[in-house]
Amino acid sequence: MHTVLVILGGLVLLALTVLLARLTGRPVRSLLPAFVAVWFVCAAINMWIGIARAGYSFMEELPIFAVIFVVPVAVALFLARKR
Template structure:
Protein backbone atom coordinates (compact mmCIF):
# COMPACT_ATOMS: atom_id res chain seq x y z
CA UNK A 1 0.00 0.00 0.00
CA UNK A 2 2.84 2.36 0.84
CA UNK A 3 4.36 1.91 -2.62
CA UNK A 4 1.04 2.78 -4.27
CA UNK A 5 0.79 5.96 -2.19
CA UNK A 6 4.35 6.94 -3.09
CA UNK A 7 3.69 6.32 -6.80
CA UNK A 8 0.50 8.40 -6.57
CA UNK A 9 2.50 11.21 -4.95
CA UNK A 10 4.98 11.03 -7.82
CA UNK A 11 2.22 11.70 -10.34
CA UNK A 12 1.06 14.68 -8.27
CA UNK A 13 4.62 16.02 -8.13
CA UNK A 14 5.00 15.56 -11.88
CA UNK A 15 1.80 17.53 -12.42
CA UNK A 16 3.01 20.32 -10.13
CA UNK A 17 6.30 20.44 -12.07
CA UNK A 18 4.35 20.74 -15.33
CA UNK A 19 2.20 23.56 -13.94
CA UNK A 20 5.26 25.46 -12.72
CA UNK A 21 7.11 24.86 -15.98
CA UNK A 22 4.20 26.21 -18.02
CA UNK A 23 4.32 29.40 -15.95
CA UNK A 24 8.09 29.75 -16.44
CA UNK A 25 8.63 28.64 -20.05
CA UNK A 26 7.82 30.49 -23.24
CA UNK A 27 6.67 27.54 -25.37
CA UNK A 28 4.88 24.28 -24.67
CA UNK A 29 7.85 22.16 -25.80
CA UNK A 30 10.27 24.03 -23.57
CA UNK A 31 7.79 23.76 -20.68
CA UNK A 32 7.69 19.98 -21.05
CA UNK A 33 11.48 19.83 -21.16
CA UNK A 34 11.76 22.08 -18.10
CA UNK A 35 9.17 20.05 -16.18
CA UNK A 36 11.14 16.87 -16.83
CA UNK A 37 14.37 18.55 -15.75
CA UNK A 38 12.72 19.75 -12.55
CA UNK A 39 10.98 16.46 -11.77
CA UNK A 40 13.77 13.90 -12.25
CA UNK A 41 16.23 15.25 -9.64
CA UNK A 42 13.41 16.00 -7.20
CA UNK A 43 12.05 12.50 -7.57
CA UNK A 44 15.49 10.90 -7.28
CA UNK A 45 15.99 12.61 -3.93
CA UNK A 46 12.45 11.76 -2.80
CA UNK A 47 12.82 8.10 -3.78
CA UNK A 48 16.18 8.02 -2.00
CA UNK A 49 14.59 9.44 1.15
CA UNK A 50 11.86 6.83 0.89
CA UNK A 51 14.52 4.13 0.66
CA UNK A 52 16.39 5.57 3.63
CA UNK A 53 13.19 5.61 5.70
CA UNK A 54 12.63 1.96 4.85
CA UNK A 55 16.15 1.03 5.91
CA UNK A 56 16.52 3.25 8.97
CA UNK A 57 12.94 3.39 10.17
CA UNK A 58 11.24 0.18 9.11
CA UNK A 59 14.27 -2.06 9.53
CA UNK A 60 14.55 -3.42 5.99
CA UNK A 61 17.97 -4.21 4.58
CA UNK A 62 19.47 -2.13 1.79
CA UNK A 63 19.16 -5.12 -0.56
CA UNK A 64 15.44 -5.39 0.18
CA UNK A 65 14.84 -1.69 -0.27
CA UNK A 66 16.97 -1.39 -3.41
CA UNK A 67 14.43 -3.25 -5.52
CA UNK A 68 11.65 -1.04 -4.20
CA UNK A 69 13.77 2.05 -4.86
CA UNK A 70 14.23 0.91 -8.45
CA UNK A 71 10.47 0.51 -8.85
CA UNK A 72 9.57 3.74 -7.05
CA UNK A 73 12.05 5.79 -9.07
CA UNK A 74 11.88 4.16 -12.49
CA UNK A 75 8.11 4.07 -13.04
CA UNK A 76 7.54 7.82 -12.52
CA UNK A 77 10.79 8.67 -14.33
CA UNK A 78 9.67 6.59 -17.31
CA UNK A 79 6.31 8.36 -17.24
CA UNK A 80 8.01 11.76 -17.21
CA UNK A 81 10.29 10.79 -20.09
CA UNK A 82 7.37 9.35 -22.05
CA UNK A 83 5.41 12.59 -21.63
CA UNK A 84 8.47 14.57 -22.71
CA UNK A 85 8.91 12.33 -25.76
CA UNK A 86 5.25 12.66 -26.78
CA UNK A 87 4.77 16.38 -26.08
CA UNK A 88 8.14 17.89 -26.93
Protein backbone atom coordinates in the same frame (compact mmCIF):
# COMPACT_ATOMS: atom_id res chain seq x y z
CA MET B 1 -0.03 -0.03 -0.31
CA HIS B 2 2.73 2.29 0.83
CA THR B 3 4.57 1.81 -2.45
CA VAL B 4 1.49 2.77 -4.45
CA LEU B 5 1.02 5.90 -2.36
CA VAL B 6 4.64 6.96 -2.84
CA ILE B 7 4.38 6.41 -6.60
CA LEU B 8 1.20 8.51 -6.61
CA GLY B 9 3.16 11.19 -4.78
CA GLY B 10 5.71 11.10 -7.59
CA LEU B 11 2.96 11.47 -10.16
CA VAL B 12 1.56 14.45 -8.25
CA LEU B 13 5.03 16.01 -8.25
CA LEU B 14 5.20 15.39 -11.99
CA ALA B 15 1.80 17.05 -12.48
CA LEU B 16 3.03 20.08 -10.53
CA THR B 17 6.13 20.16 -12.73
CA VAL B 18 4.02 20.08 -15.89
CA LEU B 19 1.80 22.82 -14.47
CA LEU B 20 4.86 24.93 -13.68
CA ALA B 21 6.15 24.41 -17.22
CA ARG B 22 2.84 25.54 -18.69
CA LEU B 23 2.59 28.57 -16.40
CA THR B 24 6.09 29.72 -17.31
CA GLY B 25 5.68 28.94 -21.01
CA ARG B 26 8.56 26.46 -21.01
CA PRO B 27 8.52 23.04 -22.63
CA VAL B 28 8.12 20.14 -20.22
CA ARG B 29 11.52 18.84 -21.37
CA SER B 30 13.27 21.84 -19.85
CA LEU B 31 12.03 21.00 -16.35
CA LEU B 32 12.47 17.24 -16.66
CA PRO B 33 16.02 17.17 -15.20
CA ALA B 34 14.84 19.10 -12.14
CA PHE B 35 11.90 16.73 -11.66
CA VAL B 36 14.17 13.67 -11.94
CA ALA B 37 16.64 15.11 -9.41
CA VAL B 38 13.94 16.03 -6.89
CA TRP B 39 12.17 12.71 -7.33
CA PHE B 40 15.43 10.80 -6.89
CA VAL B 41 16.00 12.54 -3.55
CA CYS B 42 12.41 11.82 -2.46
CA ALA B 43 12.70 8.14 -3.42
CA ALA B 44 16.07 7.89 -1.66
CA ILE B 45 14.58 9.39 1.52
CA ASN B 46 11.79 6.82 1.34
CA MET B 47 14.42 4.08 0.99
CA TRP B 48 16.40 5.43 3.94
CA ILE B 49 13.26 5.41 6.09
CA GLY B 50 12.63 1.80 5.10
CA ILE B 51 16.16 0.88 6.14
CA ALA B 52 16.50 3.01 9.27
CA ARG B 53 13.03 2.78 10.76
CA ALA B 54 11.28 -0.24 9.24
CA GLY B 55 14.31 -2.49 9.59
CA TYR B 56 14.67 -3.62 5.99
CA SER B 57 18.12 -4.24 4.54
CA PHE B 58 19.54 -2.22 1.68
CA MET B 59 19.14 -5.15 -0.70
CA GLU B 60 15.50 -5.60 0.32
CA GLU B 61 14.75 -1.91 -0.27
CA LEU B 62 16.68 -1.55 -3.54
CA PRO B 63 14.05 -3.14 -5.85
CA ILE B 64 11.30 -1.09 -4.19
CA PHE B 65 13.39 2.06 -4.66
CA ALA B 66 13.83 1.17 -8.33
CA VAL B 67 10.09 0.78 -8.89
CA ILE B 68 9.23 3.92 -6.93
CA PHE B 69 11.80 5.93 -8.87
CA VAL B 70 11.30 4.51 -12.37
CA VAL B 71 7.50 4.64 -12.70
CA PRO B 72 7.09 8.45 -12.41
CA VAL B 73 10.27 9.06 -14.42
CA ALA B 74 8.98 6.78 -17.20
CA VAL B 75 5.71 8.73 -17.29
CA ALA B 76 7.70 11.98 -17.39
CA LEU B 77 9.76 10.74 -20.33
CA PHE B 78 6.60 9.67 -22.13
CA LEU B 79 5.08 13.13 -21.63
CA ALA B 80 8.28 14.86 -22.73
CA ARG B 81 8.29 12.90 -25.99
CA LYS B 82 4.67 13.77 -26.74
CA ARG B 83 5.18 17.51 -26.31
